[in-house]
Amino acid sequence: xxxxxxxxxxxxxxxxxxxxxxxxxxxxxxxxxxxxxxxxxxxxxxxxxxxxxxxxxxxxxxxxxxxxxxxxxxxxxxxxxxxxxxxxxxxxxxxxxxxxxxxxxxxxxxxxxxxxxxxxxxxxxxxxxxxxxxxxxxxxxxxxxxxxxxxxxxxxxxxxxxxxxxxxxxxxxxxxxxxxxxxxxxxxxxxxxxxxxxxxxxxxxxxxxxxxxxxxxxxxxxxxxxxxxxxxxxxxxxxxxxxxxxxxxxxxxxxxxxxxxxxxxxxxxxxxxxxxxxxxxxxxxxxxxxxxxxxxxxxxxxxxxxxxxxxxxxxxxxxxxxxxxxxxxxxxxxxxxxxxxxxxxx
Amino acid sequence: xxxxxxxxxxxxxxxxxxxxxxxxxxxxxxxxxxxxxxxxxxxxxxxxxxxxxxxxxxxxxxxxxxxxxxxxxxxxxxxxxxxxxxxxxxxxxxxxxxxxxxxxxxxxxxxxxxxxxxxxxxxxxxxxxxxxxxxxxxxxxxxxxxxxxxxxxxxxxxxxxxxxxxxxxxxxxxxxxxxxxxxxxxxxxxxxxxxxxxxxxxxxxxxxxxxxxxxxxxxxxxxxxxxxxxxxxxxxxxxxxxxxxxxxxxxxxxxxxxxxxxxxxxxxxxxxxxxxxxxxxxxxxxxxxxxxxxxxxxxxxxxxxxxxxxxxxxxxxxxxxxxxxxxxxxxxxxxxxxxxxxxxxx
Numbered sequence: 001x002x003x004x005x006x007x008x009x010x011x012x013x014x015x016x017x018x019x020x021x022x023x024x025x026x027x028x029x030x031x032x033x034x035x036x037x038x039x040x041x042x043x044x045x046x047x048x049x050x051x052x053x054x055x056x057x058x059x060x061x062x063x064x065x066x067x068x069x070x071x072x073x074x075x076x077x078x079x080x081x082x083x084x085x086x087x088x089x090x091x092x093x094x095x096x097x098x099x100x101x102x103x104x105x106x107x108x109x110x111x112x113x114x115x116x117x118x119x120x121x122x123x124x125x126x127x128x129x130x131x132x133x134x135x136x137x138x139x140x141x142x143x144x145x146x147x148x149x150x151x152x153x154x155x156x157x158x159x160x161x162x163x164x165x166x167x168x169x170x171x172x173x174x175x176x177x178x179x180x181x182x183x184x185x186x187x188x189x190x191x192x193x194x195x196x197x198x199x200x201x202x203x204x205x206x207x208x209x210x211x212x213x214x215x216x217x218x219x220x221x222x223x224x225x226x227x228x229x230x231x232x233x234x235x236x237x238x239x240x241x242x243x244x245x246x247x248x249x250x251x252x253x254x255x256x257x258x259x260x261x262x263x264x265x266x267x268x269x270x271x272x273x274x275x276x277x278x279x280x281x282x283x284x285x286x287x288x289x290x291x292x293x294x295x296x297x298x299x300x301x302x303x304x305x306x307x308x309x310x311x312x313x314x315x316x317x318x319x320x321x322x323x324x325x326x327x328x329x330x331x332x333x334x335x336x337x338x339x340x341x342x343x344x345x346x
Numbered sequence: 347x348x349x350x351x352x353x354x355x356x357x358x359x360x361x362x363x364x365x366x367x368x369x370x371x372x373x374x375x376x377x378x379x380x381x382x383x384x385x386x387x388x389x390x391x392x393x394x395x396x397x398x399x400x401x402x403x404x405x406x407x408x409x410x411x412x413x414x415x416x417x418x419x420x421x422x423x424x425x426x427x428x429x430x431x432x433x434x435x436x437x438x439x440x441x442x443x444x445x446x447x448x449x450x451x452x453x454x455x456x457x458x459x460x461x462x463x464x465x466x467x468x469x470x471x472x473x474x475x476x477x478x479x480x481x482x483x484x485x486x487x488x489x490x491x492x493x494x495x496x497x498x499x500x501x502x503x504x505x506x507x508x509x510x511x512x513x514x515x516x517x518x519x520x521x522x523x524x525x526x527x528x529x530x531x532x533x534x535x536x537x538x539x540x541x542x543x544x545x546x547x548x549x550x551x552x553x554x555x556x557x558x559x560x561x562x563x564x565x566x567x568x569x570x571x572x573x574x575x576x577x578x579x580x581x582x583x584x585x586x587x588x589x590x591x592x593x594x595x596x597x598x599x600x601x602x603x604x605x606x607x608x609x610x611x612x613x614x615x616x617x618x619x620x621x622x623x624x625x626x627x628x629x630x631x632x633x634x635x636x637x638x639x640x641x642x643x644x645x646x647x648x649x650x651x652x653x654x655x656x657x658x659x660x661x662x663x664x665x666x667x668x669x670x671x672x673x674x675x676x677x678x679x680x681x682x683x684x685x686x687x688x689x690x691x692x
Binding site for chain 2: 009010066070073074077104105106107108109130132135136138140141142143144145223
């Protein structure tokens with residue numbers, strides 16, 4: 001078990017890599033607990049939940065909306081939850097995002113923590129204090145910045161995940177390696193197969209190093225005014241792809257990273273060989289580098305993205321494997337680059 | 347023009363008593379502005395709004411809900427608002443509460459400020475960084491703590507308010523005086539009529555002193571862990587009354603203060619003469635000290651209030667006019683006290 005700390009503006013957040021769901025109550029002061037989880041997690045782990053009061057959601061990105069948040073608020077009122085109630089989200093990125101948002105806004109904010117049950121949540125979605133819901137298909141349009149008191153990354157829970165879910169988490173690990181850690185990139189290149197087989201030692205390093213990279217960035221820039229934008233590598237395009245196609249977040253980000261790498265090469269920031277290595281690693285991890293959607297439609301959707309500042313867009317590009325750079329570019333230029341990236345992706 | 351500063355955990359908030367709506371743009375950095383307001387305000391002041399992009403809401407407590415918030419989010423997406431957009435709420439407490447909540451959650455938080463157009467908003471609702479919406483009639487169940495960058499209290503806008511709205515603002519001024527400032531209480535006792543006639547010099551003192559009391563409390567305790575609870579004097583009962591009867595916030599708080607004063611006397615904290623003076627002042631300000639609802643129903647509704655901590659409730663009582671005390675009492679005891687207060691109120 002290894003821990004990390006994020007120093008949020010509101011409170012500190014403890015990341016516990018290798019902690020266990022069954023021990024969650026020991027991380028919570030002597031308060032009443034309400035659990036928020038989903039059907040998949042409840043099916044496997046209901047017996048390990050710390051409380052009999054659990055709000056169990058359906059699954060899938062579609063439920064991550066204001067209607068679900070409202071249904072949870074109503075249930076919390078029925079349960080007579082109050083400001084001394086502690087909310088624990090047990091699940092993947094969707095459960096963490098909704099739980100964090102509901103807990104941050106119900107009665108203007110209750111204390112909360114997560115048990116991250118998916119690789120994606122453990123290496124990315126559960127960490128960093130961004131929470132929220134989608135609106136009309138636009139990702140995370142409504143939310144807050146607010147750190148959970150803890151994020152327990154229970155590595156043993158990964159055993160019940162389908163391979164596709166593992167691949168999606170790998171996309172964010174690749175992202176972290178690509179923007180900040182050449183050593184992690186090389187480690188993953190060498191242990192691709194063992195990673196996909198969930199070798200415990202390999203997993204522990206991948207999760208811990210990813211959480212470390214993300215924590216360090218968030219500690220520098222909790223509210224995404226600068227450094228944190230680097231974590232959006234692949235995501236500006238990924239979110240557009242997700243909106244347009246409905247593929248999973250990890251798959252969309254994977255294809256988005258391929259586009260961003262192609263643009264990085266086109267702008268002569270990144271050596272072509274580095275882009276090739278990135279795409280090869282993604283493919284070996286069973287992740288797509290292209291999706292069935294017209295690049296022009298991706299380009300058109302970019303205008304609705306949160307990362308836009310006025311008529312410019314903050315685009316995260318690579319200078320080499322392990323080093324990202326943020327460029328503020330006119331939206332129209334980015335749209336043109338996306339469309340031109342088509343020929344570069346083959 | 348006199349200013350005050352609230353030092354919020356997220357940012358400082360400037361309160362400008364005597365500032366003017368027409369000057370609002372000078373308080374905003376060089377950013378795109380979107381205005382949120384309501385029909386009443388737009389009817390009188392649309393020509394003074396700083397921007398052509400205005401989202402105009404209906405009026406009344408009923409619109410303060412998640413549906414309205416969602417409609418505003420959608421409009422902001424249509425307007426292609428982004429993180430560099432500045433949101434200005436121009437209106438009373440409802441506009442400020444919704445604007446603050448939407449601005450704090452749209453894209454995880456935009457910058458925002460208020461032009462408070464009602465006496466209630468200038469002395470209370472617009473100040474202090476509490477925002478939110480109601481859910482199923484329960485007040486402010488969903489919201490955040492987040493300070494506006496500025497609150498401009500334009501005293502000249504009060505001229506277009508109906509007398510009932512003025513009376514509602516007076517209820518909060520009485521509250522501030524009763525919990526923290528015997529001098530302000532005496533000032534108001536002596537100048538009741540001139541206050542209701544909107545004498546500019548009297549108004550300026552009432553608004554500034556109220557804002558000063560509230561700012562000082564919020565500076566000590568932004569998130570209502572202790573001192574800030576005193577601002578809830580009359581509100582624990584007032585919210586229940588509002589939920590049950592639909593009378594205005596100010597009227598409900600006025601009746602709630604009468605109940606709280608009666609309980610303070612019953613518990614031998616407050617001299618009976620002080621309670622009498624409080625009720626007399628409220629009546630002279632055209633505010634009710636009783637409403638047409640059964641005390642038992644008020645008592646039953648208390649359990650749903652945010653101020654409850656477990657099975658206890660934080661009740662704000664008076665020790666004298668100008669000094670409040672917070673008592674944590676069992677919910678059942680408070681319910682019994684409310685019902686027993688009936689005979690004391692005559």
